[in-house]
Amino acid sequence: MSGLLTGGVAPSIRRRPAATSRRRSARDRRTGLLLVVPALALVAVVFVAPLALSVVMSLSDWPLLGERTFVGFDNYTRLFADPQARQAIVFTLGFAAVVTPLTLVAGLVLALLVQHRRRGIGLVRTAVFVPVAIGFASASYLFLALTNSSTGVFGRLLTDLGITERPVDWLLRPRLAMLLVVLVTLWKTVGFAMIALMNGLHSVGRDVEEAARVDGAGALRILLQIKLPMMRDSVAFAATFTAIGAFLAFDQFYILTGGGPSNSTITAVYRIYNTAFIQGQLGYAAAMSLVFLVFLLIVTGAQLALLRRGRVT
Amino acid sequence: MSGVVSAPAGLRGAGRPGAWTWALVAAMVAVLFASPLIAVLLGSFKSPAEAARTPPTYVPDEPSLRNYTALQDSSAGVWTAIGNSALVAAGSVVLTVVLALLAAYGFERYRFRGSEAVFVLMLAAIMVPFQILVSPLYVVLNALGLTNSLVGIVLVITTFQLPFSVFVIRNSFAAIPGELYEAAAVDGAGLWRTLRALAPLLRAGLITAALFTFFAAWNEFFAALILLADQDRFTLPVVLTTLISGARGSVDWGLLQSGVIVTVLPCVVIFIVLQKYYVSGMTAGAGK
Numbered sequence: 001m002s003g004l005l006t007g008g009v010a011p012s013i014r015r016r017p018a019a020t021s022r023r024r025s026a027r028d029r030r031t032g033l034l035l036v037v038p039a040l041a042l043v044a045v046v047f048v049a050p051l052a053l054s055v056v057m058s059l060s061d062w063p064l065l066g067e068r069t070f071v072g073f074d075n076y077t078r079l080f081a082d083p084q085a086r087q088a089i090v091f092t093l094g095f096a097a098v099v100t101p102l103t104l105v106a107g108l109v110l111a112l113l114v115q116h117r118r119r120g121i122g123l124v125r126t127a128v129f130v131p132v133a134i135g136f137a138s139a140s141y142l143f144l145a146l147t148n149s150s151t152g153v154f155g156r157l158l159t160d161l162g163i164t165e166r167p168v169d170w171l172l173r174p175r176l177a178m179l180l181v182v183l184v185t186l187w188k189t190v191g192f193a194m195i196a197l198m199n200g201l202h203s204v205g206r207d208v209e210e211a212a213r214v215d216g217a218g219a220l221r222i223l224l225q226i227k228l229p230m231m232r233d234s235v236a237f238a239a240t241f242t243a244i245g246a247f248l249a250f251d252q253f254y255i256l257t258g259g260g261p262s263n264s265t266i267t268a269v270y271r272i273y274n275t276a277f278i279q280g281q282l283g284y285a286a287a288m289s290l291v292f293l294v295f296l297l298i299v300t301g302a303q304l305a306l307l308r309r310g311r312v313t
Numbered sequence: 314m315s316g317v318v319s320a321p322a323g324l325r326g327a328g329r330p331g332a333w334t335w336a337l338v339a340a341m342v343a344v345l346f347a348s349p350l351i352a353v354l355l356g357s358f359k360s361p362a363e364a365a366r367t368p369p370t371y372v373p374d375e376p377s378l379r380n381y382t383a384l385q386d387s388s389a390g391v392w393t394a395i396g397n398s399a400l401v402a403a404g405s406v407v408l409t410v411v412l413a414l415l416a417a418y419g420f421e422r423y424r425f426r427g428s429e430a431v432f433v434l435m436l437a438a439i440m441v442p443f444q445i446l447v448s449p450l451y452v453v454l455n456a457l458g459l460t461n462s463l464v465g466i467v468l469v470i471t472t473f474q475l476p477f478s479v480f481v482i483r484n485s486f487a488a489i490p491g492e493l494y495e496a497a498a499v500d501g502a503g504l505w506r507t508l509r510a511l512a513p514l515l516r517a518g519l520i521t522a523a524l525f526t527f528f529a530a531w532n533e534f535f536a537a538l539i540l541l542a543d544q545d546r547f548t549l550p551v552v553l554t555t556l557i558s559g560a561r562g563s564v565d566w567g568l569l570q571s572g573v574i575v576t577v578l579p580c581v582v583i584f585i586v587l588q589k590y591y592v593s594g595m596t597a598g599a600g601k
Contacts, residue, residue: 031504032423036431039416039475045457046472047438050449057449113339118332120339126585127343130350133584133591134577135532137550141573142353144557150367151566153352159368167368187349195592248444251534255554269444269535277539282448289445300440 054286062283075287088271096246099185103242107193115201129191139188140255174264177257184252193238200234240303268292357570364567380571390544391572394552401548404467405530406523413478413522421486439476447539461542470530478522481597485518521594524587549576
């Protein structure tokens with residue numbers, strides 16, 4: 001779930017008019033600082049210090065146990081020639097490229113289904129959203145129990161429906177393993193996209209829709225050419241969130257595939273984890289992390305820029 | 314709004330599916346999404362022997378609580394993990410809400426030099442995900458003696474939940490009319506009494522922050538996997554890996570399913586009770 005808030009777009013706070021215009025005494029300022037200091041101290045130790053340290057570590061040979069040595073940019077030159085690192089990046093991008101559009105399209109279809117108040121609507125929205133509230137680890141164990149080829153009821157269901165001859169072992173073939181993880185990810189996250197896009201649909205005024213209908217526009221055209229452009233903030237939010245979540249995917253791969261079969265499903269974060277805590281090369285892992293962070297910031301930054309441009313025009 | 318079902322469907326314009334079509338499709342969607350959870354819930358009530366049967370049964374032949382009582386066996390460690398997860402969740406929620414409440418009050422009410430810059434920097438921290446900082450974080454926490462410690466997990470979760478929490482609670486403060494603060498100041502109420510008097514108005518922000526922190530803490534897998542070494546410290550998501558790792562062929566599927574249900578149940582219940590705060594938190598995150 002730690003992925004949930006990591007991709008958020010930093011919004012601007014609504015400013016309160018000058019009710020506080022009376023002059024602040026020095027004592028007031030000190031009170032303000034004192035109130036903020038505990039939170040800042042924690043952020044300094046658990047966030048700022050590690051962030052700064054990761055730069056130092058990335059320039060060092062820094063084993064989990066033992067002597068550290070400064071090695072300059074060795075980790076970075078190694079990284080750009082490392083086929084395993086490249087494979088992890090390519091796989092992660094591919095995973096995000098599959099999951100993000102699928103989630104957005106499915107989320108939009110679901111949003112259209114549940115956008116209006118009807119009897120039983122709460123039940124439907126809740127059923128789709130509940131998987132968002134459970135953890136990725138839980139969702140993965142859940143599907144492991146359902147899809148294993150010996151005792152999983154999903155295998156029996158597919159056989160009973162005549163779709164497969166006998167229960168399939170999803171984790172033995174790279175494409176099936178990937179498909180399973182995509183399905184779990186979709187099930188677990190599409191409710192989020194649904195609610196975000198539903199909020200977007202609600203933000204488009206009803207008069208706009210009526211006017212377009214009077215002009216003879218069909219429902220699909222109204223959606224594609226009028227509503228979607230008007231709700232671009234919501235679309236951008238859902239897209240960024242889903243994409244960042246996919247870029248940072250780890251739990252579902254670790255639990256379901258273990259990176260297999262034959263190392264075909266190792267994501268960027270999984271590679272960082274293996275490098276740091278299985279191979280014990282913390283310095284090299286830090287270099288990987290920083291390069292990956294730059295990539296993530298570019299993606300988020302591009303998204304913010306798009307959003308801002310959307311507001312002006 | 315085509316609000317109630319009794320409104321004649323189809324009159325409000327062509328293209329809107331009829332009430333029955335909608336109900337059918339919506340019911341299928343709801344069943345599709347709920348079925349994995351329901352199937353595992355049913356599976357958790359099989360006897361251990363039935364849970365290991367091939368081909369599996371859809372519904373338990375003879376419902377049994379044995380998988381739940383087996384959670385208490387110390388070898389599985391699930392019982393201890395429930396306690397650890399509860400401690401981590403409670404600790405993270407309390408620490409996050411208290412620190413975020415104080416900071417939000419400081420940022421909103423007592424602007425000091427550079428306070429806006431600090432606030433913006435704090436929000437920017439949201440852009441650096443925890444997963445990116447694992448190796449240095451491990452080194453820092455190890456130096457502080459906080460690896461293999463539930464306190465360490467609580468501090469990590471709190472830190473990464475703080476920016477969002479400060480943001481939503483500050484929004485609650487910003488919505489309070491200035492006269493209320495002035496009235497409190499005239500009364501000469503101290504900090505503690507002022508906050509207590511304002512608490513009802515901050516309710517939505519506080520619950521939203523607590524809710525997101527609970528889900529993050531209870532479900533955290535990656536941080537717990539890296540930072541916790543001993544089984545008696547494991548939280549629920551981590552202890553379940555011990556049930557499936559090792560020989561994959563000899564997984565106790567019944568135990569795994571009851572373990573998953575125990576992990577999932579608090580999230581489902583809390584979400585259903587407090588979902589309006591979850592959605593309002595999402596809207597805040599979207600920058601509405």
